[in-house]
Amino acid sequence: MYLTRIEERILSGEYGEAKQLALKTIVKVGEALGAERLIPIKHAHVSGISYGTIGDHGLALLEDLVEKGAQVSVPTTVNPIGFDSEDPYLLSTVGVRVDEGFVRGQLRIIKALKAMGAKATLTCTPYYLPDTRSLSPGDHVSWGESSAILYGNTVIGVRTNREGGPLALMSAIAGRTYYWGLHLDEYRTPRVGFKLESPEPLDEVMAGLLGKIVSERYVGLRPPYVKARLRDELAVKEMLAAIGAAGSLAMIHLEGVTKPPIDEGRLESVEEVDWRELRDLYEEHRPSWRPDIVFLGCPHSRAEDLARLAKQLADKPAPRSKIVVTMSRYEYSRFRREYPDYYNVLEKKAVVVRDTCLIVAPLRGENGSPKIVTNSYKAYFYLSRKGLQVGLSTIEDMAQLIYQ
Known part of the structure; x- marks a missing residue:
């Protein structure tokens, strides 16, 4: 060298x-x-x-x-x-x-x-x-x-x-x-792609499950090209987190996000991901039971994510499940400053924790261990391997599970 x-x-x-x-x-x-x-x-x-x-x-x-x-x-x-x-x-x-x-x-x-x-x-x-x-x-x-x-x-x-x-x-x-x-x-230019045609942009859970599919199917040193409609920043973050948890990839080339853009026609092959397969996978991970814990913040939540959760809980009574939110101190301060009304909601109805995450905290599955619902496939991946019962749900659907 x-x-x-x-x-x-x-x-x-x-x-x-x-x-x-x-x-x-x-x-x-x-x-x-x-x-x-x-x-x-x-x-x-x-x-x-x-x-x-x-x-x-x-x-x-x-x-x-x-x-x-x-x-x-x-x-x-x-x-x-x-x-x-x-x-x-x-x-x-x-x-x-x-x-x-x-x-x-x-x-x-x-x-x-x-x-x-x-x-x-x-x-x-x-x-x-x-x-x-x-x-x-x-x-x-x-x-x-x-x-x-x-x-x-x-x-x-x-x-x-x-x-x-x-x-x-x-x-x-x-x-x-x-x-x-x-x-x-040379190692940042994709040769192989995955393409999903969906009737609507993917929410964070569907995006995470698409990340799981891509990570498990792709083998190679170069990043794969991924073409799919994602709903928002949270969906992008959760898809990338899922890819990292489910496999060894360090990058993808996400259409409309990664720069510079590439010509899809120059790829050697593109695999079509069936929307029905993704939908069925979602149904497999969707819980039919009321969770003991609803967990948000893997990777750590932004202030905007917490505002969405608080909006779902603002006019509801005390939740029947414990709500745990993990985030950085920086985003916690920003949440208090920029969303004071929503902060007051979560302060009363959730446990907001900084510096940590349930996947690195000493939480273990055992008899009587809590059942957890999260919007993060990464959290699902690691918590289920600790022996915990875990389900997936979007932020918007969590309120229904908490009060069912």
Whole structure:
């Protein structure tokens, strides 16, 4: 691999042991993949920081990096943790069991990341933060978190491979990543497509299920082209999150969203997705039972999403199901500021939690565990694998389930 003079000096240890270790890790991964050089990055997003995910071994790595003097070289944001940082036991009423050892371990993780200069944003939607507004199409970044990676590549047009949390952190420290895969033009051009003709634009649940179909059927290094009518931003976000959960893709070329546009006629093949198949799949996932928990916010909710939910609940009595909403602190502040009436509704009828998500919180399926309805296929994918009974419903249909 070709290295610049500065990179050679980093590898020799002139910039400290931590930066040397970080760059050595990136070089080894790049060489294994056949990368010819490294590329500077403008931003990093570190995933996998819940204590329930990385445990004591991950914590030890982070604290070792701090002892070695590690500092991030670019603006760096981080993923959700296992609880609301200001109220660790807020979700105890819905089956999330957080003990004191978990809290101590999680807070040490956050302390270590902050010591390295990372910003404790604690959200899986860094693309909604002011921190990323300066990013432009073509900018190279190193992001963990599958849904954020897909959104960044597909919607914003930044360039990142599907990095794990540790490698994204190493890139943040080194300020570089390996120049391979989706950092290159040739790997961002689709050859194969999927096309869905639907009688109406897809809501967030239907879009998520289409993402599941695409992710499970497509195999290849280049992103597939996807042509479908999606209802709104929430549908786009949930489709991309579903694709990331159900498979290994890091990007799609979404017609009307991803730029530059491509000529569909130049694709080697296009598979028609049957609308009836998608509709039947929706019926399979739609619950016939009243949920114990209605969960919104995977990936983290925007203020606009919560306004839609509050609108459905505004003139209703106290819900018969518990409503859990997860979001970033940034969007929480924006919700309070821009939608004060709807905020007052949800404050009374829902548990609004920041910094975490049910899929990274210590919630486990067991006898008597809660039945959950969500509008997110990603949440369905991970929560059902924890042994929980999960169903899918749009925001608009949730109110009917809660009061049935």
